[in-house]
Amino acid sequence: MQGGRGIIEKASERAEGERRSDGRARRLRAIKAGNVRVLALADEYERELLVRQLLRQGWSIRRTSHFLLARRAKAAEEPVLEERLLAHWLSEQESDNRLVDYLQQELVRSGWLQSEADFSAVLNALIVSFEPTAPLRAWRLFALNTFTQLSERIAQSPASLATSIENNEGSETIAAFAAIYRRLHSLLCGKSLLDVGCACAYWPLLVAKGGHCLPGSIVAVDRRAEALRLSALLAETLGLATQLRLEQQDLCQPAFLRLGQFDTVTAIHLLEHLEESELPLALSQLLKVTRRRLLIAVPYEEQAQACYGHRQVFSPAKLQFWGKWCLEQLEEEAVYWCEDLLGGLLVIERRQQP
Structure with a gap:
């Protein structure tokens, strides 16, 4: 995509x-x-x-x-x-x-x-x-077919979805992202969501369709205008255009912080597209817009997939390192943990003040 x-x-x-x-x-x-x-x-x-x-x-x-x-x-x-x-x-x-x-x-x-x-x-x-x-009709067909497949996979039982992934049934990427989105759904907190690097906006539109956040409190950003046009096309097709705000923003630019703070912030398979030298700034920016919980998903690869635009590889040890780094940047008390999720999932949670 x-x-x-x-x-x-x-x-x-x-x-x-x-x-x-x-x-x-x-x-x-x-x-x-x-x-x-x-x-x-x-x-x-x-x-x-x-x-x-x-x-x-x-x-x-x-x-x-x-x-x-x-x-x-x-x-x-x-x-x-x-x-x-x-x-x-x-x-x-x-x-x-x-x-x-x-x-x-x-x-x-x-x-x-x-x-x-x-x-x-x-x-x-x-x-x-x-x-x-x-x-335009061709892109609408592609996006709607993918969204429908994701919705159907997410509706499967966890065991059925895991079996289909293990047996390579259907699309590997659709099944994998359905599993990721299912887990992210269970980790949503609060009533507002910011998705950074939204691509075709499948994830925030799934959240909007499920009614997990207040109307108008879901924001999806990407630095590519083309991605946002595709996101808008799919949102309109699904009748969810009024529930999703789309903005062209670059995570590593100062203007990104003007978005404000959100209860949940997600960055799904985004960080591997950055140079490793950009990670401190990118993570710092993500922490600043996170009010309660930051969810970061990355693939684990032995070699960066150049065809997908990957600039670096992640491993469990590397994800743990950056989880500890994030805690050091936060002044208030916070916790983090990592999970295996068809790659890795890093969760940073700010502890709510009494």
């Missing part, structure tokens, strides 16, 4: 192609993402037609579980030495955060995608390929 450069505004200029109703083969046109073109196919028959055409034109082809990958060298004088094509035949029901899993498992691990910019651009193009002439 990383945002590409203006994909919502620009996609309609890049993509054409409509299904023909007269029985003839439709004209296939792809959405451009850097030197990669992303193409949605109607079915396996159309896929085989494309394969034959590409082979005749000198493309090398590889198939994965969900994609057809093609690449062809260009002339030496061309600014881009290679062109690549990514074709898929996924259904609209699969346009949710499973797309992130598919790209990670089938393209990143094989080296076909590597940088954060390439991953983000291809993901955005992949999402829009489901509705190439209506990019």
Whole structure:
């Protein structure tokens, strides 16, 4: 769910192609993402037609579980030495955060995608390929499908959810975040919530839908305008726009503190996107806007996932270190603890004064 450069505004200029109703083969046109073109196919028959055409034109082809990958060298004088094509035949029901899993498992691990910019651009193009002439509708489909999947997973019993995660049933990331959100729900305190680095705002919208905070007391911030546009789109689709305030803010800038204080503050898979040298400032800022409880979730990784924009890795020992550091910064009495939660969860709780 990383945002590409203006994909919502620009996609309609890049993509054409409509299904023909007269029985003839439709004209296939792809959405451009850097030197990669992303193409949605109607079915396996159309896929085989494309394969034959590409082979005749000198493309090398590889198939994965969900994609057809093609690449062809260009002339030496061309600014881009290679062109690549990514074709898929996924259904609209699969346009949710499973797309992130598919790209990670089938393209990143094989080296076909590597940088954060390439991953983000291809993901955005992949999402829009489901509705190439209506990019807003494509993003609404993706966000709503993901939100629905999260809601259904959270409604499962803890044992069922744990089993589905263990058996890799469905989307790994949706199941993992459903488990994280379920635990965070149980740790909410007070009547106001600030979510920092909200991305598509799934978490604060789940809180708003569940009525866990007072109307108008839920604020979601992100430094990326694109993320906030997607959040607003989903909030409007769910009929929750009046219950969620969205603001473009950078955690490490002084203006962040103007948000005020909130009973619960959450930072879910945010800190790994910062440089380690930025952690003291970031944590200090988070503590200042926390009235009662700060909840920080991070992944545990052996190596930072560059395609997701991760800049550092966390371990249980490192999370404990920063938990103790936070207590040292607080003048009043406070407690902290860490939990294993598909990664780590750090809880900082200010003790209420009598």
